[in-house]
Amino acid sequence: MQSAKRGDWVQVHNILLEAGKRAPQVPEDTQQVPLEMWVKGFLLDHSTEIGQEAQINTVTGRIVTGKLVEIMPTYPHNFGEPQPELLTLGIELRRLLKGESR
Amino acid sequence: MNKDNSYEAVMERKQEIVKRAVGIDYEQFNRGILGFDYEGMMSGVAYDIQEMIEIQRQTGVGNTPLLELRNLTALLRKGAKKGKGARIFVKDEAANPSGSFKARRAAISVYHAHKLGFPGVIAATSGNYGAAVASQAAMRGVQCIIVQELYDSRGLGQPEILEKGRACEAYGAEVVQLTVGPELFYYFLMLLEQTGYFNASLYTPFGIAGVETLGYELAKQTLKELGRTPDAVVVTHAGGGNVTGTARGLLKAGCKDTQVIGASVDLQGLHMASDRDFNKKSFTTGHTGFGLPFATWPDRADVPRNAARPLRYLDRYVTVSQGEVFFITEALATLEGLERGPAGNTSLAAAFAIAREMDEDQILVVQETEYTGAGKHPNAQLSFARKNGIEIKQGNPRESVPGKNIIIPTTPDQIQVQEVDLERVKRSYLKNAAHLLPNNEMEYTDCLFLAEDCRAKPEWVEQEMKLLGITIKRR
Numbered sequence: 009m010q011s012a013k014r015g016d017w018v019q020v021h022n023i024l025l026e027a028g029k030r031a032p033q034v035p036e037d038t039q040q041v042p043l044e045m046w047v048k049g050f051l052l053d054h055s056t057e058i059g060q061e062a063q064i065n066t067v068t069g070r071i072v073t074g075k076l077v078e079i080m081p082t083y084p085h086n087f088g089e090p091q092p093e094l095l096t097l098g099i100e101l102r103r104l105l106k107g108e109s110r
Numbered sequence: 111m112n113k114d115n116s117y118e119a120v121m122e123r124k125q126e127i128v129k130r131a132v133g134i135d136y137e138q139f140n141r142g143i144l145g146f147d148y149e150g151m152m153s154g155v156a157y158d159i160q161e162m163i164e165i166q167r168q169t170g171v172g173n174t175p176l177l178e179l180r181n182l183t184a185l186l187r188k189g190a191k192k193g194k195g196a197r198i199f200v201k202d203e204a205a206n207p208s209g210s211f212k213a214r215r216a217a218i219s220v221y222h223a224h225k226l227g228f229p230g231v232i233a234a235t236s237g238n239y240g241a242a243v244a245s246q247a248a249m250r251g252v253q254c255i256i257v258q259e260l261y262d263s264r265g266l267g268q269p270e271i272l273e274k275g276r277a278c279e280a281y282g283a284e285v286v287q288l289t290v291g292p293e294l295f296y297y298f299l300m301l302l303e304q305t306g307y308f309n310a311s312l313y314t315p316f317g318i319a320g321v322e323t324l325g326y327e328l329a330k331q332t333l334k335e336l337g338r339t340p341d342a343v344v345v346t347h348a349g350g351g352n353v354t355g356t357a358r359g360l361l362k363a364g365c366k367d368t369q370v371i372g373a374s375v376d377l378q379g380l381h382m383a384s385d386r387d388f389n390k391k392s393f394t395t396g397h398t399g400f401g402l403p404f405a406t407w408p409d410r411a412d413v414p415r416n417a418a419r420p421l422r423y424l425d426r427y428v429t430v431s432q433g434e435v436f437f438i439t440e441a442l443a444t445l446e447g448l449e450r451g452p453a454g455n456t457s458l459a460a461a462f463a464i465a466r467e468m469d470e471d472q473i474l475v476v477q478e479t480e481y482t483g484a485g486k487h488p489n490a491q492l493s494f495a496r497k498n499g500i501e502i503k504q505g506n507p508r509e510s511v512p513g514k515n516i517i518i519p520t521t522p523d524q525i526q527v528q529e530v531d532l533e534r535v536k537r538s539y540l541k542n543a544a545h546l547l548p549n550n551e552m553e554y555t556d557c558l559f560l561a562e563d564c565r566a567k568p569e570w571v572e573q574e575m576k577l578l579g580i581t582i583k584r585r
Contacts, residue, residue, distance in 0.1 A: 024288070024293070024296075024297055025117060025291075025293055025296075029117075030291060030293060031117065031291070031292060031293045031296075033292065033383070034291055034292065034293070034383050035381050035383055035384045035385075037384055037385045037386045038290055038291055038383055038384055038385040040385075041263035041289070041385050042263075042289070043288065043289055043291050043293050044261070044263075044288065044289045045286060045287065045288050045289075045297065046261075046286075046287045046288075047284070047285070047286050047287070048279075048284075048285070049284075066284045067279075067282060067283070067284045068230060068253045068254070068255055068283075068284045068305070069253075070255075070284065070304070070305070083272065083273075083276050083484075084267070084272065085267075085269045085272040085273055085276070085484050085485035085490065086484050086485070086490060087484055087487050087489050087490050088269070088487065088489035088490035088491070088492065088493030088494065089489060089493045090489060091488065091489050091492045091493070091502065093492075093502055093503065093504050093518040094436065094437075094440050094488060094489070094492075094518065097437065097440045097441070097444070097518075098440060098441075098443070098444030098445075101185065101441055101444060101445055101522070102444065102445065104185065104188065104522070105181060105184060105185055105188075105445065
């Protein structure tokens with residue numbers, strides 16, 4: 009099991025509201041799932057394994073306790089895959105602008 | 111002493127928490143049963159236009175270029191009748207420090223928080239406003255926490271929002287990320303209470319007045335560069351601040367005849383608080399899921415009185431489909447050399463269709479662009495849509511069904527706007543107001559307030575309210 013040591017940059021997770029205990033105005037599908045929260049910070053405990061409870065110090069200096077879910081968390085988003093529906097659009101529009109047929 | 115932090119207990123403390131965290135006594139503006147003195151609040155609390163220009167200048171906000179989109183104008187004229195096809199200009203708001211017009215709102219809020227001595231600022235936002243607040247906080251040397259609604263229950267995050275969270279962290283902010291649900295407000299209140307930070311709400315007079323410089327600036331620029339003010343300005347409409355602030359700025363610059371047109375991406379049919387629907391959309395802002403509820407009842411915001419009152423300013427409100435915005439985003443990049451958006455290009459997609467109806471000597475200004483990046487990009491957003499079971503195809507965008515498909519137009523002429531009946535929106539607004547009136551009565555002051563708030567005659571309001579069973583209380 010991967011473990012983090014004191015001072016590591018980590019992400020913790022918490023359940024804020026359990027399923028079924030959500031605000032009355034939320035739709036049924038949301039009512040059936042919990043309200044979850046993630047936050048990142050520097051680990052305050054000496055050694056913590058993924059899945060264990062951990063205490064962190066956030067960049068604003070808040071102390072937050074939660075389940076350790078990631079060590080050195082990365083950003084998963086990217087530029088996606090090329091989209092066939094858009095790939096030729098630029099070429100076609102330039103042609104159209106020059107008065108050439110498509 | 112440990113406070114009771116259950117949902118009910120925190121919501122119960124809402125008023126006192128918010129009052130401390132924005133430093134505004136909203137009650138002093140109350141008039142009648144539900145009305146309030148809007149102009150009194152704006153002039154009494156916010157800064158005037160010259161002060162705001164100076165505050166924004168200090169942190170490099172504003173003074174963005176006004177660019178003529180010559181190739182897009184030429185393209186749209188190919189599909190226009192003879193003598194039609196207005197010139198399109200765009201205010202390149204991506205040139206602001208955090209890459210969007212939201213820097214204007216954040217600049218005023220953060221300046222004010224700093225002036226009052228708050229050690230930090232908090233904002234609840236999944237949009238560009240987060241990065242804007244984080245960037246301004248970095249410049250003013252105050253702490254910043256951004257609370258985002260980002261994930262569904264599978265832990266799948268909207269790419270556009272993931273990028274906005276990354277940007278916040280780049281500017282040194284703490285980012286708290288939540289799953290779908292309006293209870294974000296509950297955690298937001300707890301954070302305000304715990305930290306004693308300022309609520310840099312999008313909807314305070316500071317947050318709204320900050321946008322006035324945008325309308326003011328674009329009016330001055332068109333006047334200086336073209337010798338006249340714009341015939342129409344198209345504004346992407348979500349929470350109402352962009353429309354309200356821009357229109358107020360235009361009025362302050364003397365543009366009484368400029369048409370203010372709101373544009374939203376059509377996401378009708380998708381429930382904004384639904385865990386299932388959350389990742390079925392490709393646009394997380396600038397859409398009808400915010401545009402309509404905030405127009406029909408602005409005071410659903412995180413402050414008691416929302417300073418964004420779009421029905422006061424909208425001359426026209428239109429929608430476009432997701433596919434049309436992706437199309438125009440691609441066109442803007444490949445024909446004009448500007449890689450921007452996509453969400454901020456909602457108004458550009460609408461403008462492209464609206465300019466076709468206007469005369470060729472007329473001027474239409476699209477008042478914003480936003481930065482683009484990983485996640486915030488047509489390819490990223492369409493890849494994500496496909497993974498969530500959305501069909502992507504080329505065709506007629508009129509056949510789009512939000513949450514089912516995204517249709518990229520095959521020709522530029524297929525970009526069309528759909529009109530939203532503003533009178534119907536105003537009736538919904540009055541219906542929402544009626545629900546808040548005890549004993550089915552209102553005072554004449556309320557009638558006047560409602561008339562101002564939906565830019566209608568008091569007689570019309572009185573008549574409509576009567577149909578809803580509300581009468582004016584006679585003394």
